[in-house]
Amino acid sequence: MKPVKIGLLGLGTVGTGVVRIIEGHQEDLQRQVGCPVLIERILVQHVDKERTIHIDSNKLTEDPWSVINSPEIDVIIEVMGGIGLAKEYILAALERGKHIVTANKDLMAQHGQEILQKASEKGCDVFYEASVAGGVPILRTLVEGFSSDRIYKMMGIVNGTTNYILTKMSQEGASYNDVLKEAKDLGYAESDPTSDVEGYDAAYKMTILATLGFHAKIKYEDVKVKGISKVSKEDIAYAKKLGYEMKLLGIAENQDGYVSISVEPTMVKQDHPLAAVNGVFNAIYVYGEAVGETMFYGRGAGEMPTATSVVADIVAVIKNLKLGVNGQRGSNSYLEKKIKTAEQIEAKYFVLLYVEDKAGVLARITQVFAQFEVSLESVIQQPNTINPKAELVIITHNASKANMEKVLEAFNKLDVVEEVQSVYRVEG
Amino acid sequence: MKPVKIGLLGLGTVGTGVVRIIEGHQEDLQRQVGCPVLIERILVQHVDKERTIHIDSNKLTEDPWSVINSPEIDVIIEVMGGIGLAKEYILAALERGKHIVTANKDLMAQHGQEILQKASEKGCDVFYEASVAGGVPILRTLVEGFSSDRIYKMMGIVNGTTNYILTKMSQEGASYNDVLKEAKDLGYAESDPTSDVEGYDAAYKMTILATLGFHAKIKYEDVKVKGISKVSKEDIAYAKKLGYEMKLLGIAENQDGYVSISVEPTMVKQDHPLAAVNGVFNAIYVYGEAVGETMFYGRGAGEMPTATSVVADIVAVIKNLKLGVNGQRGSNSYLEKKIKTAEQIEAKYFVLLYVEDKAGVLARITQVFAQFEVSLESVIQQPNTINPKAELVIITHNASKANMEKVLEAFNKLDVVEEVQSVYRVEG
Numbered sequence: 001m002k003p004v005k006i007g008l009l010g011l012g013t014v015g016t017g018v019v020r021i022i023e024g025h026q027e028d029l030q031r032q033v034g035c036p037v038l039i040e041r042i043l044v045q046h047v048d049k050e051r052t053i054h055i056d057s058n059k060l061t062e063d064p065w066s067v068i069n070s071p072e073i074d075v076i077i078e079v080m081g082g083i084g085l086a087k088e089y090i091l092a093a094l095e096r097g098k099h100i101v102t103a104n105k106d107l108m109a110q111h112g113q114e115i116l117q118k119a120s121e122k123g124c125d126v127f128y129e130a131s132v133a134g135g136v137p138i139l140r141t142l143v144e145g146f147s148s149d150r151i152y153k154m155m156g157i158v159n160g161t162t163n164y165i166l167t168k169m170s171q172e173g174a175s176y177n178d179v180l181k182e183a184k185d186l187g188y189a190e191s192d193p194t195s196d197v198e199g200y201d202a203a204y205k206m207t208i209l210a211t212l213g214f215h216a217k218i219k220y221e222d223v224k225v226k227g228i229s230k231v232s233k234e235d236i237a238y239a240k241k242l243g244y245e246m247k248l249l250g251i252a253e254n255q256d257g258y259v260s261i262s263v264e265p266t267m268v269k270q271d272h273p274l275a276a277v278n279g280v281f282n283a284i285y286v287y288g289e290a291v292g293e294t295m296f297y298g299r300g301a302g303e304m305p306t307a308t309s310v311v312a313d314i315v316a317v318i319k320n321l322k323l324g325v326n327g328q329r330g331s332n333s334y335l336e337k338k339i340k341t342a343e344q345i346e347a348k349y350f351v352l353l354y355v356e357d358k359a360g361v362l363a364r365i366t367q368v369f370a371q372f373e374v375s376l377e378s379v380i381q382q383p384n385t386i387n388p389k390a391e392l393v394i395i396t397h398n399a400s401k402a403n404m405e406k407v408l409e410a411f412n413k414l415d416v417v418e419e420v421q422s423v424y425r426v427e428g
Numbered sequence: 429m430k431p432v433k434i435g436l437l438g439l440g441t442v443g444t445g446v447v448r449i450i451e452g453h454q455e456d457l458q459r460q461v462g463c464p465v466l467i468e469r470i471l472v473q474h475v476d477k478e479r480t481i482h483i484d485s486n487k488l489t490e491d492p493w494s495v496i497n498s499p500e501i502d503v504i505i506e507v508m509g510g511i512g513l514a515k516e517y518i519l520a521a522l523e524r525g526k527h528i529v530t531a532n533k534d535l536m537a538q539h540g541q542e543i544l545q546k547a548s549e550k551g552c553d554v555f556y557e558a559s560v561a562g563g564v565p566i567l568r569t570l571v572e573g574f575s576s577d578r579i580y581k582m583m584g585i586v587n588g589t590t591n592y593i594l595t596k597m598s599q600e601g602a603s604y605n606d607v608l609k610e611a612k613d614l615g616y617a618e619s620d621p622t623s624d625v626e627g628y629d630a631a632y633k634m635t636i637l638a639t640l641g642f643h644a645k646i647k648y649e650d651v652k653v654k655g656i657s658k659v660s661k662e663d664i665a666y667a668k669k670l671g672y673e674m675k676l677l678g679i680a681e682n683q684d685g686y687v688s689i690s691v692e693p694t695m696v697k698q699d700h701p702l703a704a705v706n707g708v709f710n711a712i713y714v715y716g717e718a719v720g721e722t723m724f725y726g727r728g729a730g731e732m733p734t735a736t737s738v739v740a741d742i743v744a745v746i747k748n749l750k751l752g753v754n755g756q757r758g759s760n761s762y763l764e765k766k767i768k769t770a771e772q773i774e775a776k777y778f779v780l781l782y783v784e785d786k787a788g789v790l791a792r793i794t795q796v797f798a799q800f801e802v803s804l805e806s807v808i809q810q811p812n813t814i815n816p817k818a819e820l821v822i823i824t825h826n827a828s829k830a831n832m833e834k835v836l837e838a839f840n841k842l843d844v845v846e847e848v849q850s851v852y853r854v855e856g
Contacts, residue, residue: 017718020718021576021577021718025576025577025578025718028578028643029576031643031760031762032575032760129573135716135718135719135720135722136722137569137572137573137574140568140569140572140573141565141568141569141573144565144568144572144740144743144744145557145565145568145569145737145740146565146736146740147460147739147740147743147744148449148453148457148735148736148737148738148739148740148742148743149449149453149736149739149740150453150456215456215459273701273704273725276701276704288563288736289732290445290448290449290453290563290732290733290735290736291563291726291727291732291733291736291737292563292726292727292730292732292733293726293727294563294564294724294725294726294727295723295724295725295726296722296723296724296725297701297722297723297724297725298719298720298721298722298723299719299720299721299722302720304717304718304719304720305718305719305720307576307718308574308576308577308716308718308719309573309576309719310576311575311576311577312572312573312574312575312576312577314576315572315575315576316572316575319757323751323753323756323757325751325752325753328751329747329751332459332460334459
């Protein structure tokens with residue numbers, strides 16, 4: 001049988017894994033798609049660089065257009081990352097009728113709609129399973145597995161670096177800075193970790209999940225983002241004491257066409273399955289009207305898990321090629337979404353206050369909550385162990401975000417409140 | 429657009445859920461498949477029975493052939509259960525070119541190969557996502573999500589009734605019989621619970637999982653099955669004390685073309701994600717060579733979760749119909765499998781012995797393990813709390829099943845061993 005030929009843009013960690021799987025599992029792949037699957041040409045930055053795998057040097061090129069323009073090549077895998085060039089190359093490849101598999105979350109979160117539109121015009125497939133939660137096939141699960149259901153909420157631990165850091169902080173009582181340094185040394189965090197620790201990476205992934213799960217045109221800018229760099233070991237100690245684990249959760253909700261999406265450090269009840277997702281593992285917890293609660297768990301990054309998803313997409317493209325149905329199995333975003341206002345967003349909150357230690361303080365503080373219609377689930381006033389001020393820990397019932405903001409604003413003006421130390425969303 | 433018309437065989441719990449989803453989510457379904465999806469005819473046992481949903485009585489029939497023979501109907505959903513008639517109807521419907529969606533695990537585990545063969549001859553789809561783990565889309569994950577990887581092990585909590593019973597026994601220290609009675613009262617166990625508690629239901633599901641996961645022709649008879657009816661509250665107390673939870677685990681392994689599949693009560697380490705799968709929830713833990721460890725969690729049964737999977741399969745059939753590619757997206761079982769012998773099966777074991785309380789006993793017992801090359805991870809001789817004999821708890825390292833059987837046989841003849849009280853596999 002005539003082989004299907006692939007062009008690979010990028011030969012970093014994921015690209016190397018893709019080569020390993022396509023070569024190592026060639027026999028299995030042939031059995032599934034009915035023909036050989038060959039990597040024809042690979043765009044690299046430096047042809048002469050030493051590599052951990054053996055590759056025929058004739059296949060390597062520093063010229064992207066020798067890949068994109070090659071009439072031999074049916075499918076392009078983009079694993080070079082970044083936005084500008086990757087987008088240019090993908091659009092050019094689609095223009096030439098080539099199918100695309102990409103692991104590029106930044107690109108798909110910010111320019112996915114333009115790329116999918118072009119693919120649809122050209123009758124081409126664009127698959128991007130590897131862009132969210134590496135080895136976990138969550139995108140096809142949303143599109144196909146839950147095609148009959150209405151998904152109304154998704155909670156995701158979708159960034160391995162921050163989950164590694166929070167897990168270590170929780171298990172060892174260590175500080176954020178100490179664990180971040182260790183994570184950098186181990187290669188779990190990049191030298192500039194901003195995109196991970198400030199939540200931007202997770203926000204890209206939540207944009208993609210919400211777009212597919214809610215069939216809606218979600219923009220990256222719709223996501224409210226807060227990272228973990230301000231999470232203290234004291235916050236985590238409090239969380240544990242109250243029966244919670246701190247996780248950087250992406251939360252996407254959809255009610256009656258109103259959507260809210262956020263990424264923020266969240267206290268998750270210890271008996272919730274997400275609380276047990278530790279280290280570099282990822283998990284996505286999905287609520288469907290009919291199916292109820294489900295969870296999908298696995299490695300979110302790394303050479304081989306991510307490459308598994310890339311090559312699974314290649315198998316899907318080739319099956320479609322054989323059946324002559326490329327470009328016709330995508331998901332469509334048919335719903336006009338409106339973004340929830342702060343008045344419409346409801347959640348439970350944890351609040352840690354340092355207050356003056358004198359009579360009547362508790363009454364004045366609870367009065368502020370009452371004034372803005374935030375009712376309280378628990379109030380804990382404890383012997384102070386950490387600093388000389390009195391500590392007050394409050395967990396609210398579900399409250400609107402707008403009202404919570406008013407409460408916090410009022411605290412800033414209230415003389416008995418010395419400091420609003422921490423505020424976190426609570427789930428589970 | 430011309431509607432796609434569906435014939436429904438069976439209107440029990442799942443059938444009712446299917447009607448609810450197809451009617452309740454009609455607008456969403458139409459957006460996805462591009463045409464109305466209509467339930468044209470429903471086979472029931474008694475047309476006049478009172479039902480929890482309103483259905484046009486003209487659609488109901490007691491004559492299966494008025495559904496199967498109807499030239500109007502494109503797709504048949506079989507949710508009547510059982511083997512004999514369901515198989516007859518499905519084969520007849522395939523003969524007439526109708527596509528099949530079924531939730532029937534017993535049937536697919538025992539006659540799946542015959543049914544899929546017939547479907548392939550007729551160019552028809554047969555999908556059966558709902559047959560394993562109700563709302564968890566694990567079958568399409570194995571076939572599509574992991575198409576690029578080699579799965580070498582799967583562990584599943586795939587029976588909700590037994591997981592409910594074991595969870596209750598663990599959480600409340602209750603006995604098997606007491607919890608079984610309660611489960612029957614609550615409707616979580618059937619009046620004849622044999623198929624669930626003896627592991628047969630889980631064995632059907634493991635047959636289906638192993639067939640798809642390993643691309644191999646697995647037979648139901650290949651599965652070694654042991655149920656939970658002999659699990660005592662003492663066993664569970666021991667498990668917890670040692671840091672384990674007792675779960676009815678289906679375990680399927682594939683090494684170099686040698687396969688072993690079993691269902692048996694297994695002690696799972698408390699920090700393993702499967703240990704936290706409680707109540708009626710199901711989960712499948714999958715090990716892939718490239719992807720590493722992943723887990724898929726959700727409700728295993730119930731009207732709406734199971735119906736979600738049935739209707740997702742309907743969506744897949746209709747998309748294939750529109751694209752003209754029915755019968756061409758199935759998984760093929762291309763590998764000849766050999767079943768592992770007891771010599772080839774390796775596992776860790778927990779053994780609880782009642783022994784004579786005198787000098788030299790421990791030496792004689794450990795000598796037996798050594799004689800058959802079973803090395804020990806831990807030996808705990810404890811102050812006896814449960815009965816007047818001395819208790820000895822042993823956890824082995826990985827050992828061949830054949831050698832473990834020889835050890836147990838030797839204990840039966842050894843005078844210092846009063847009783848081999850319990851033997852369980854250990855995982856995690």
